Amino acid sequence: MTENEIRNVVIDEMRNLTPEIDPAEISGDADIREALDFDSMDILNLVTALHKRLGVDIPEADYPKITTVDGAVAYLRERSRAA
Amino acid sequence: MTADRPPPGTNEITYREAVKQAIRDAMIRDPRVFLMGEDVGRYGGCYAVSKGLLEEFGPERIRDTPLSESTFTGAGIGAALGGMRPIVEIMTVNFSLLALDQIVNNAATLLHMSGGLFNVPLVIRMATGAGRQLAAQHSHSLEGWYAHVPGLKVLAPATIEDARGMLWPALEDPDPVLIFEHVMLYNDTGPLPDRRPVDITKAAVRRPGKDVTIITYGGMLPKTLAAADMLAADGIAAEVIDLRVLRPLDEETVIASVRRTRRAVIVDEGWRSGSLSAEISARIMEQAFWDLDAPVGRVCSAEVPMPYPRHLEQAALPQPDGIVAAARATLGPR
Amino acid sequence: MPSLGADMAAGKLVEWLKKPGDAVRRGDIVAVVETQKGAIEVEIFETGVLSETLVPPGATVPVGTPLALIVGEGEPARARPTPPPERPIAPAPPTAPPPVAPPPAAAGARPLASPAARRLAAARGVDLAALTGSGPGGAVVSADVERAAERAPAAARGRIDLAAMRQAIAAAMARSKREIPHYYLSTSIDMTTALAWLEARNADRPPAERLLPAVLLVKAVALALRRFPELNGFHSADGFRPAEDVHVGVAIALRGGGLVAPAIRDTAARPLDDLMAAFRDLVARVRAGTLRSSELSDPTITVSSLGERGVEGMLAVIYPPQVAIVGFGSVTRRPWATDDRVEVRPAVTASLAGDHRVSDGHRAALFLREVDDLLQSPERL
Numbered sequence: 001m002t003e004n005e006i007r008n009v010v011i012d013e014m015r016n017l018t019p020e021i022d023p024a025e026i027s028g029d030a031d032i033r034e035a036l037d038f039d040s041m042d043i044l045n046l047v048t049a050l051h052k053r054l055g056v057d058i059p060e061a062d063y064p065k066i067t068t069v070d071g072a073v074a075y076l077r078e079r080s081r082a083a
Numbered sequence: 084m085t086a087d088r089p090p091p092g093t094n095e096i097t098y099r100e101a102v103k104q105a106i107r108d109a110m111i112r113d114p115r116v117f118l119m120g121e122d123v124g125r126y127g128g129c130y131a132v133s134k135g136l137l138e139e140f141g142p143e144r145i146r147d148t149p150l151s152e153s154t155f156t157g158a159g160i161g162a163a164l165g166g167m168r169p170i171v172e173i174m175t176v177n178f179s180l181l182a183l184d185q186i187v188n189n190a191a192t193l194l195h196m197s198g199g200l201f202n203v204p205l206v207i208r209m210a211t212g213a214g215r216q217l218a219a220q221h222s223h224s225l226e227g228w229y230a231h232v233p234g235l236k237v238l239a240p241a242t243i244e245d246a247r248g249m250l251w252p253a254l255e256d257p258d259p260v261l262i263f264e265h266v267m268l269y270n271d272t273g274p275l276p277d278r279r280p281v282d283i284t285k286a287a288v289r290r291p292g293k294d295v296t297i298i299t300y301g302g303m304l305p306k307t308l309a310a311a312d313m314l315a316a317d318g319i320a321a322e323v324i325d326l327r328v329l330r331p332l333d334e335e336t337v338i339a340s341v342r343r344t345r346r347a348v349i350v351d352e353g354w355r356s357g358s359l360s361a362e363i364s365a366r367i368m369e370q371a372f373w374d375l376d377a378p379v380g381r382v383c384s385a386e387v388p389m390p391y392p393r394h395l396e397q398a399a400l401p402q403p404d405g406i407v408a409a410a411r412a413t414l415g416p417r
Numbered sequence: 418m419p420s421l422g423a424d425m426a427a428g429k430l431v432e433w434l435k436k437p438g439d440a441v442r443r444g445d446i447v448a449v450v451e452t453q454k455g456a457i458e459v460e461i462f463e464t465g466v467l468s469e470t471l472v473p474p475g476a477t478v479p480v481g482t483p484l485a486l487i488v489g490e491g492e493p494a495r496a497r498p499t500p501p502p503e504r505p506i507a508p509a510p511p512t513a514p515p516p517v518a519p520p521p522a523a524a525g526a527r528p529l530a531s532p533a534a535r536r537l538a539a540a541r542g543v544d545l546a547a548l549t550g551s552g553p554g555g556a557v558v559s560a561d562v563e564r565a566a567e568r569a570p571a572a573a574r575g576r577i578d579l580a581a582m583r584q585a586i587a588a589a590m591a592r593s594k595r596e597i598p599h600y601y602l603s604t605s606i607d608m609t610t611a612l613a614w615l616e617a618r619n620a621d622r623p624p625a626e627r628l629l630p631a632v633l634l635v636k637a638v639a640l641a642l643r644r645f646p647e648l649n650g651f652h653s654a655d656g657f658r659p660a661e662d663v664h665v666g667v668a669i670a671l672r673g674g675g676l677v678a679p680a681i682r683d684t685a686a687r688p689l690d691d692l693m694a695a696f697r698d699l700v701a702r703v704r705a706g707t708l709r710s711s712e713l714s715d716p717t718i719t720v721s722s723l724g725e726r727g728v729e730g731m732l733a734v735i736y737p738p739q740v741a742i743v744g745f746g747s748v749t750r751r752p753w754a755t756d757d758r759v760e761v762r763p764a765v766t767a768s769l770a771g772d773h774r775v776s777d778g779h780r781a782a783l784f785l786r787e788v789d790d791l792l793q794s795p796e797r798l
Contacts, residue, residue, distance in 0.1 A: 017704075020672050037672045039724045040629050041700045048624040060619050060627070345533050345559055376531040376558035415552040 001080060006054075007073045013049040014069075017042050028070035043067075056080055099269040101243045101276065102132050102208075105250035106170060108278065110140055113168055116254060119146035119155055120172030129174045130210055130269050156182035156207065160190050160259075163205040168254050173209040175217075176225045176263065190259040191234030202257040206250065212265040212302045212352055213400055219388035222396070224352040226263045226301070227359035230329040236260040237329040238283055241304035243273040245327060248281030256283075263329075265302030265352075286333040288340065292320035295410045296340040298363055299350040300326035303401060307350050310406035321410055329359060337363065338370045345376035346413040350401055355383035377413035382406050418450065418472075418482045419459060428457075429477040430484065435467045441487060448484060465489040530557035539714075541566040582675045593737050597652075601732050602781055603768035606789045608748050612763055614795040630748060631667075631722045632693045634765070636798045638720050638743050639663045639684035641787040647776040648741040648769075648784060649717045657740065657775045662686075666716025666736070667696060669703045677703055678736060680715035689798060723747050730766035740772035741781075743788075 014023035018036050026035040033039070038046070046066070047058045056079045058066060066072035096104075109116045117140075118133060124147040127134030137145040148155035152173055159171040173179045179186065190203045213222035230237045236256060240246045246264070253260040260283075289304065290311050299307040304325050311321040322340050326332065341347045347367055351360035364379045385399040418428050428450040435447045441461050448459040469486040472478055528545045530538070534557045538545045543565050545557050552558035593599075611633055619627040642649045642663045650659035663685040666678035681687075681695045721733050722745040731744035746766040753762035767788060771781045791797060 018672060039670075040631070041697065044624060044627060044629060045697070045701075051624045057623060060616060345531070373532045373536045376533045376560070377553045377556070412553055415550070415554070415556070415558070 001054075001077075003073060003077055006076050006080070007069070009053055010050070010069060010072050010076070013046055013053065016049065017045055023069065026069065028073075029068050031067050032069070033067060050076065054080060094275045095272045096243060096247075096275045097269065098243050098246045098264075098271045098273075099130065099132055101247040102250070102264060102269075103134070103136070105247050106133065107136065107139070109168075109170070109251055109254055110136075110144060112251075113254070115166065115168040116170065117144040117146065117162075117167065118170045118172060119148050119159065121148055121150055121155075121174050123147060123172050128172065130264075130266065132264075132269070133172070152178050152182035153185055156185040157189070159205050159207070160185060160193075160203055163203045163259075164193070164201055169205055170250070170254070171205065171207045173207060175221045175266075176209050176211040177220050177223055179207075179209055179225070186229070186235070186259070186261075187232050191232050194258060195234060203259050204254070204257050205259045206253045206262065207259070208250075208262045208264060210266050211263045212267060213384075213389045213396055214267040214302070216391060216393055216396060217266075218391040222389035224301075224384070226261075226329055227351070227353045227357075227362075229261050230332075230359050230362070232330075234258065235330060236283070238262045239301040239327060239329055240264065241268065241299075241301050241325050241327070242289075243271065244276040245281055247276045248279060249283055251280040252283045263301060267302045268305075271305070283328060284331075284333065286327050286336040287325045288322060288336065289325045290321065290323040292322035292344065294320045294322075294344055295346040295348060295413050296322045296324060296337070296344045297348045297350060297406065297410060298324045298326065298337055298340075300329060300359075301352070303350045303352050306401060306403050307406055310350075310403040310410065313403060313407050314410055319410065319414065326363075332363070332366070334366055334370065338367065341367055341371045342374045345374055346410075347375070348380040348382065348406065348409045348413060350382045350406055350409075352384055352401060354386050355381060356386060358383060377415070380409040380413050382409045418478050418480050418484060420480045427477055427479045430472045430474055432474055433470055433485075434458075435485075437467055437469055439467050441465060441467050459484070461487070463487045463489070528557060529554060531559065533559040534562045537562040537566075582671075582677070586676065589736060590734050593735050597735050597737060597740075598773040599735060599770050600773050600778055600781075601768060601770050602778060602785055603730055603732070603766055604782075604785050604789065605751075605764050605766050606792055607753060608763040608765050608792065611792045611795045612748070626690065628689055628693050629696070631724070631745075632689055632696055633792065633795060633798055634722055634745050634767075635665050635667060635681065635684060635696070635720050636689060636692055637788045637791040638718070639665050640791055640798065641784055642718065643685055644787065645776075645780060645784040647780060648771060650740060650775075651717070651738040652740050652772060652775055653738055660717035662717070664715045664717045666719040666739075667699065668719060668721035669700055671703065677713060678716060678719045678721070679703065679713055680717075682715060718742065720745070730768055732768055733770050735770055735772055740775045742770050744768040744770070 011023045014032065014036065017038070021036050023032070023036060043063055047063065051057055054076060056076055062075065065075045106118060118136065122129055123133045124137040124142060124145045133145060156171055156173070159169040162169045173182065186207065190205055193201045193203050211226055212224050215222070226237060226239060229235055236258060238249050238253060238260060240249050240262065249262060253262060290308060292311070297307050297311065307323050311323050314321045322344055324337060324340055349360040349363050351358055353359055355361070360381045360383055364381065367375070367379055382401040382405050384401060387399055390396050390399055431449045431451045433448050435441055435445070441447060442464045443462055445461050446458040447461045447467065450457050450459050465487045467485055468488045470484065471486065472482065472484045529550060530545045531552055534545065537559050541562065543562050548557045548561050548565050550557035551561055612630065615628060615630060615633065646659040647657070649663055650657060662683055664680040664682045665684040666680050668676055668678040670676050679699050681692060681699065684692065687695070716736070716739060718739055719736050719742045721731065721742060723731055724747065727747045729749060730746040733742040733744040735742050744767070748763050748765045750761050751764050752759050753764060767785055769781050769785055771778070
């Protein structure tokens with residue numbers, strides 16, 4: 001999976017959670033908790049969706065690593081390569 | 084044997100005869116019972132209800148009175164206080180207004196004003212209603228006024244069974260009871276009821292139905308049942324409630340029915356303004372508002388003194404067509 | 418031209434009793450006017466000088482027409498007022514007879530629906546505005562709602578109207594602060610054990626089965642309420658009525674503002690996984706605008722949790738007719754005194770706002786302590 005494909009998946013799943021703001025338009029290094037007004041339920045839903053879509057399990061301890069679009073893409077790329 | 088008992092071999096009886104049998108039965112059962120009123124003796128009663136009773140029971144117990152409602156109603160109250168069980172007949176509800184002071188200020192209040200010491204076990208029967216071309220001094224339906232007064236029990240027998248069965252429990256009641264007999268019911272015939280007294284606390288569902296509840300009493304019951312037949316022909320199942328007791332109202336039966344059908348129409352021969360129909364409508368609003376699917380409908384007499392000419396009298400009274408229209412209005416277009 | 422009777426539309430000026438330049442005093446009679454009721458004297462209510470008559474004798478003018486100009490003492494003469502536009506004197510239109518049944522609602526107003534239909538629609542989550550009525554005057558009746566509810570049991574109610582929600586919040590909160598004598602208590606709860614338990618529990622589960630700390634808090638409140646019925650129920654004009662079951666309303670903020678607190682029914686009786694699923698479902702449906710109105714009216718108490726990005730504590734406002742609300746601040750790491758030592762521990766500040774008409778601080782304090790106790794042994798939740 002290319003970095004671009006992963007980015008598309010991440011933005012896609014974020015978009016499902018927040019129809020109000022388009023995640024494609026926020027900066028890659030913006031904290032989604034601020035930029036998209038994500039709360040812990042949204043983060044958990046994002047983790048759940050990414051797990052389902054990509055088969056990558058993100059343990060709770062790693063949640064801080066996916067709080068930006070760039071961070072999430074890098075983390076998922078790393079994990080899918082390792083898997 | 085009196086003339087208008089049912090012919091041998093039939094078991095039909097008139098409403099008039101049912102009232103007479105009820106009086107006769109009470110006179111036989113309880114020596115304290117006596118009947119008094121205008122023309123109840125020698126003339127046999129204005130509506131011939133007491134015809135023959137003078138011969139059977141004598142002038143001590145079937146007493147003709149002067150034309151003074153206030154006097155003989157007051158005498159009835161005194162007799163009741165003295166331990167008798169009087170039945171006072173007032174010729175028509177219009178004339179009862181002459182005795183209003185005795186009924187409302189004395190009969191209805193004495194128990195309360197005596198601190199519970201004096202009951203007034205009085206029964207007053209009177210004719211009510213229009214339809215016999217007796218004009219405005221004899222044809223009004225003022226029972227709703229009496230239903231306003233605490234201390235009175237107000238009954239409206241609409242069937243032969245109730246005409247036969249309500250008098251005895253009314254006499255047994257320790258407090259004043261008014262019985263309203265609609266003039267158009269006297270000639271109705273029906274099966275001979277047994278001697279059993281009837282309940283005088285509950286309304287009766289005379290015809291079950293699921294689409295609309297039509298609440299009525301007394302002389303309007305036959306017209307309402309006719310209207311229900313007409314509605315049934317169009318596939319509308321009307322539930323017809325006969326109030327029977329105008330005070331205290333049996334709210335439970337009315338409200339339970341309205342909760343089922345979600346629609347109510349009240350048929351009351353009285354005038355609409357400040358009427359018993361208004362009271363029932365208000366109670367439905369208070370207790371079943373959230374169950375309603377339509378505004379409560381009312382069919383009442385035109386707000387005019389009851390006219391004398393037949394066509395105008397009929398036009399002023401609730402008729403089955405109007406009841407059907409009011410019931411349909413609660414259902415919307417079909 | 419003064420109105421000299423409710424039914425007077427116009428009058429004829431018969432005679433001036435003062436002429437321009439005359440001084441006039443309040444109460445003077447200045448003119449005579451003829452009406453259908455006869456000649457009537459016109460009194461003046463100002464003091465000054467009559468500078469100009471505007472209506473000549475013999476003229477008939479509508480009520481309200483200026484008849485003359487009065488100049489106050491020392492006041493410069495004013496410009497002549499423009500006469501009112503000519504209006505035809507027509508008889509009032511006949512009044513319409515009173516309607517026998519209520520007229521149908523005007524377009525754009527709330528939908529015409531019977532009381533029974535409204536109650537049923539609220540209970541079944543049916544949008545009345547979307548229905549075509551079969552009742553009197555086209556009103557939606559209960560049968561219409563029943564049909565609609567059967568047709569689409571899970572029909573979406575559409576997006577939440579934020580402006581309407583703001584109004585509803587405003588009304589409820591204003592009423593709360595106006596009517597409910599609030600009292601407030603708060604306590605700090607050590608979350609070390611609860612979070613460690615949660616972390617261990619979540620560690621070997623896939624994301625879909627993980628729990629959020631909020632669920633522990635909600636469950637702890639629900640369980641504790643079983644022993645404190647005076648905090649769980651409704652206050653009405655008839656006084657307080659405790660609820661038989663605990664339906665905790667969870668406050669859920671909407672992105673873009675607004676807040677709803679739908680109920681998780683039977684909160685105390687449901688296992689954590691079940692609660693988490695219900696919570697998730699509620700959040701999703703709040704955001705999608707598909708809540709059922711019964712979920713909004715069911716709560717017997719509300720729990721508001723600020724989540725990880727909020728502040729330390731909150732003093733919440735009770736949502737009437739409920740009688741209490743529990744607020745949880747963010748779980749933060751903070752200095753914690755224990756055995757004469759200070760450690761850094763994760764802790765949460767729990768607060769309670771109670772209705773003083775129904776409950777008192779002492780019992781409420783015991784309740785908060787029970788919540789604390791339960792969170793110290795999360796396996797009991």
